[in-house]
Amino acid sequence: MKILSAQQIRAADAYTIEHEPISSVLLMERAAMECAGWMVHTFGETPPPYYIFCGMGNNGGDGLVIARRLQEQGFAVQAWLVHTADTPSADNAANQPYYPELQHIREPGEFPLLEEPGIIVDALFGTGLNRPVEGWAAGVIHKINDQRHRHTIVSIDMPSGMMADEPSLHFPCVHARYTLTFEYYKLAFLLPENGERTGKTELLKIGIHPDYTAQVQTEYHLTDPETIRTIYRPRDAFSHKGTYGHALMIAGSYGKMGAAVLATRACLRAGAGLVTAHIPRCGYEIMQTAVPEAMCDTEESALYSAHFDEPFRLRQAPDYAVVGIGPGIGADTATAKALERLLQAFHKPMVLDADALNIIGKYPALLPQIPKDSILTPHPKEFERLFGSTDNHFERLELLTRKACELQLYILLKGKYSAMACPDGAVYFNPTGNPGMATAGAGDVLTGILTGLLSQGYTPKAALLLGAWLHGLAGDLAADDLSEEALVAEDIIHYLGQAYLNIKK
Numbered sequence: 001m002k003i004l005s006a007q008q009i010r011a012a013d014a015y016t017i018e019h020e021p022i023s024s025v026l027l028m029e030r031a032a033m034e035c036a037g038w039m040v041h042t043f044g045e046t047p048p049p050y051y052i053f054c055g056m057g058n059n060g061g062d063g064l065v066i067a068r069r070l071q072e073q074g075f076a077v078q079a080w081l082v083h084t085a086d087t088p089s090a091d092n093a094a095n096q097p098y099y100p101e102l103q104h105i106r107e108p109g110e111f112p113l114l115e116e117p118g119i120i121v122d123a124l125f126g127t128g129l130n131r132p133v134e135g136w137a138a139g140v141i142h143k144i145n146d147q148r149h150r151h152t153i154v155s156i157d158m159p160s161g162m163m164a165d166e167p168s169l170h171f172p173c174v175h176a177r178y179t180l181t182f183e184y185y186k187l188a189f190l191l192p193e194n195g196e197r198t199g200k201t202e203l204l205k206i207g208i209h210p211d212y213t214a215q216v217q218t219e220y221h222l223t224d225p226e227t228i229r230t231i232y233r234p235r236d237a238f239s240h241k242g243t244y245g246h247a248l249m250i251a252g253s254y255g256k257m258g259a260a261v262l263a264t265r266a267c268l269r270a271g272a273g274l275v276t277a278h279i280p281r282c283g284y285e286i287m288q289t290a291v292p293e294a295m296c297d298t299e300e301s302a303l304y305s306a307h308f309d310e311p312f313r314l315r316q317a318p319d320y321a322v323v324g325i326g327p328g329i330g331a332d333t334a335t336a337k338a339l340e341r342l343l344q345a346f347h348k349p350m351v352l353d354a355d356a357l358n359i360i361g362k363y364p365a366l367l368p369q370i371p372k373d374s375i376l377t378p379h380p381k382e383f384e385r386l387f388g389s390t391d392n393h394f395e396r397l398e399l400l401t402r403k404a405c406e407l408q409l410y411i412l413l414k415g416k417y418s419a420m421a422c423p424d425g426a427v428y429f430n431p432t433g434n435p436g437m438a439t440a441g442a443g444d445v446l447t448g449i450l451t452g453l454l455s456q457g458y459t460p461k462a463a464l465l466l467g468a469w470l471h472g473l474a475g476d477l478a479a480d481d482l483s484e485e486a487l488v489a490e491d492i493i494h495y496l497g498q499a500y501l502n503i504k505k
């Protein structure tokens, strides 16, 4: 699913008006009708009163139509026009006469007392916002926010005060419980700095012309079930375990064998044909017992770093279809040297996570040695250690994209919507997953899944998009059964099969 800028959304609007064709006032009617329908469905036939705050642009116009439609259905509605400009937009003005009970706010003192707990509809500003809201209009936003513990706030298209595709963290902005957004997610919704202000986002289809969406070029995308279904490849009936590759998982150290077990298990569960776990001697019994399906490659030394000192082992690395490296390996000097030798020996795309990334953060000269098209999966702190810090999440996204292009790597920056930057400059956001997955070992499982998918012959881009989707979906299915709180990394592996079945539906 494409993510459009505010300017492209305006163009989509204009294209629809011209080519459907439909008048702009009727397109507004359609958008508002979807919102009113969502509210009736969500808040029921006997909801608390609706308090609707409308601005002077088309977002306010949507609010006016919502007010009329809800009132026509017999709901208790009060609506106010907040005079943030001298003149209303044409479609806003056209709708005012159809809601004669409209009240007016021209200064914060006129903000009403909303006695009965109800539903506040925020239709002050949408995609037309082009600067911070200031003065008494900002006061109105603060007054709305003051009510958020007594009332449910529903923002129309965007929380008022937020910019669609620029930083606006420090702007006055409505804190919504729900945001009903039209046709496209806005980039701002997908960045952590806006999470608290957007609330739960609901995407409402308002009939934007499909031809516009098909031809418009954008670097930002949200992965969706259709994309995932086109990536997923069913197995060939005549295949054998060799068809799905032999993966090498380099993980674990004394006290961190859990990371190695999780990554190896996830790699097998994701579908790798064969997996060898390259682990320290001290973890041999643990791995053989916990993951009998995996082979083990160990060294005599109990120290993880020591087993890399034997060049013999590394010479075998190129024989593997893929290498996953990082979970629990530690970041001491000997391990760093070993990673360097691995990068010299292995030239196919690999998966680097956790301590492998911390080592590269310490020795940035290793960065250009990573094989082209490899996948890096840093969490925000690891990302910072690798590439430095930024002032806001928009800048961080730019840095992420730039590094993926410069280094010709796939970089997945973990988050609620993990951002996956590709070497061609495209960025995909993954929508599956839940806060229950903020738990020890969840990242090791992702490394295993990605390695397992690469091993089966998925391209790095396909493995990345599918892997992130499966990982999040397995977590969602696990949380549905077990709760977010009780979810542990092992559950993600356990539900991976259900996630695959869900894709095939």
Ligand SMILES: NC(=O)C1=CN([C@@H]2O[C@H](COP(=O)(O)OP(=O)(O)OC[C@H]3O[C@@H](n4cnc5c(N)ncnc54)[C@H](OP(=O)(O)O)[C@@H]3O)[C@@H](O)[C@H]2O)[C@@H](O)CC1
Residues within 6 Å of the ligand: 009, 010, 012, 013, 027, 028, 031, 055, 056, 057, 058, 059, 060, 061, 062, 084, 085, 089, 124, 125, 126, 127, 128, 129, 130, 131, 132, 133, 134, 137, 156, 157, 158, 182, 206, 208
């Ligand atoms: N796209 C679609 O498909 C559809 C879109 N629809 C709806 O239209 C909405 C976009 O409407 P919109 O363009 O009229 O802008 P909106 O957000 O109402 O702002 C109004 C005006 O405020 C002004 N302004 C800006 N910043 C300001 C500030 N800080 N403080 C004070 N004033 C400020 C600025 O004018 P300026 O002052 O810059 O001249 C701006 O034009 C969209 O979000 C959706 O709800 C649907 O109806 C139909 C389908």
Ligand SMILES: [K+]
Residues within 6 Å of the ligand: 059, 122, 123, 124, 125, 126, 155, 156, 157, 158, 159, 160
């Ligand atoms: K709004």
